[in-house]
Amino acid sequence: MRKLFVLLFFCNVAFAVRHSLKYLLIGTSGLPDFPEFMATATVDEVQVGYCDSNKKAEPKQEWAKELVKNDSGHLDWYSERCLLHQQAFRLSMDNLKQGSDTEAPHVLQRLTGCEWDDETGETKGFDQFGYDGEDFMALDLKTFLWIALKSEAVNTKVNWNAIKGQIQDNKNYYINNCPDLLKRYVHHWRSFLQRTEKPSVSLLQRTPSSPISCFATHFYPDRAEMFWRKDGEEIHEGVEKGEILPNNDETFQMSVELNISSIKLEDWKRYDCVFQLSGIKDDLIIKLNKALIRTNRVSPSEFPVGPVVGAVVGIVVLVFVAGVFFWIKYSNGGEEKLFYSIIKFQMNTHINALIFL
Incomplete structure (x- = not known):
């Protein structure tokens, strides 16, 4: 719809x-x-x-x-x-x-x-x-x-x-x-x-055992694709893709989660997240790297629902x-x-x- x-x-x-x-x-x-x-x-x-x-x-x-x-x-x-x-x-x-x-x-x-x-x-x-x-x-x-x-x-x-x-x-x-x-x-x-606006792409995780979310926000237009790769090949197992959602500033956001429960730490370097935007030739790629993960253990309400809530409030x-x-x-x-x-x-x-x- x-x-x-x-x-x-x-x-x-x-x-x-x-x-x-x-x-x-x-x-x-x-x-x-x-x-x-x-x-x-x-x-x-x-x-x-x-x-x-x-x-x-x-x-x-x-x-x-x-x-x-x-x-x-x-x-x-x-x-x-x-x-x-x-x-x-x-x-x-x-x-x-x-x-x-x-x-x-x-x-x-x-x-x-x-x-x-x-x-x-x-x-x-x-x-x-x-x-x-x-x-x-x-x-x-x-x-x-x-x-x-x-x-x-x-x-x-x-x-x-x-x-x-x-x-x-x-x-x-x-x-x-x-x-x-x-x-x-x-x-x-x-x-x-x-116009074309590139996003900021981040790796987010609620807890050490939670899936890792590759999160892109503030991009335009909404003709975009995002997926996880292993050894350069797109994967689907253990991956859950979210819908493209509007922000309250006429840009968009999306995320794709990777279940890491069965991935050994030494194999993380084999994984990366790819974001593709219509109108931009080069892909935006972020490696699965523990040092790049942003986590929030203060309040679940502060996790990346912020932009979503902002969009809903804007609509209201x-x-x-x-x-x-x-x-x-x-x-x-x-x-x-x-x-x-x-x-x-x-x-x-x-x-x-x-x-x-």
Whole structure:
């Protein structure tokens, strides 16, 4: 099943033609357990960046970290806009709450971004607001004018559409700037996926009588092979091979164990572990040598499950931040209640600091 998933993943990377850059900004009020403001960015539905009222903008994928490492101004640009949006959302929330229960929970969302078909070259933008679980305003991508979806949004629509140069700014962003940024991200992501990273290879052993594990970690891609040899020939007896597992830094790990209970110490020099990685011509070879064995007799929990646990924790974190509790109002017997609903977490970088009036 894992191999099938990996195959499908790489096929998707190779043949997908429609890409997306999405941003979601969320302002909250009356929710003490949530930040006042949070925003996230996704490329092809994968979270690549995040900021909130307590955190500066930060990349969430290794390729995105590499991108901002080589272009620090790019991250500064996001941080500035995160702060600007936070201020705009705070003012908008204050205006929207006028005449309502200001102590009740309220949520304001803005979902915006663009799509690009890398086969046809077609691009498409989108920009819409929601308030307390209902559509509020949206940008017409044909006229680049705002449309009120609620009567409460009419005044704001009129004021925003009257801003000098706003239509041209919107047009330029969704036709040029957003697609250009998306293309840059997709190109960088693909380059990152085509990289090759050599692993560190170690010999590990729990106790003197335990099998010896040849452990390789932090390699990329996952097209790798690992086995034990005796006198230069691959062996299978007394060998147990593990699966290739993901680390939490977009690299991989694997191990292969050798049962040494029937191997005499003087014969150890006849054995070695071989690691082969697609894209690398030379094999990585480590001899079965007592001096090279790393052991852990303090706590079994510290043995090489560390990277595995890290990978699981990373997945749990990504699953958590991939959703956000969104409050939805509905009437039940005349009584208004608030309930949670899970939605996808996506962010916005089109920064014009528009405020609801």
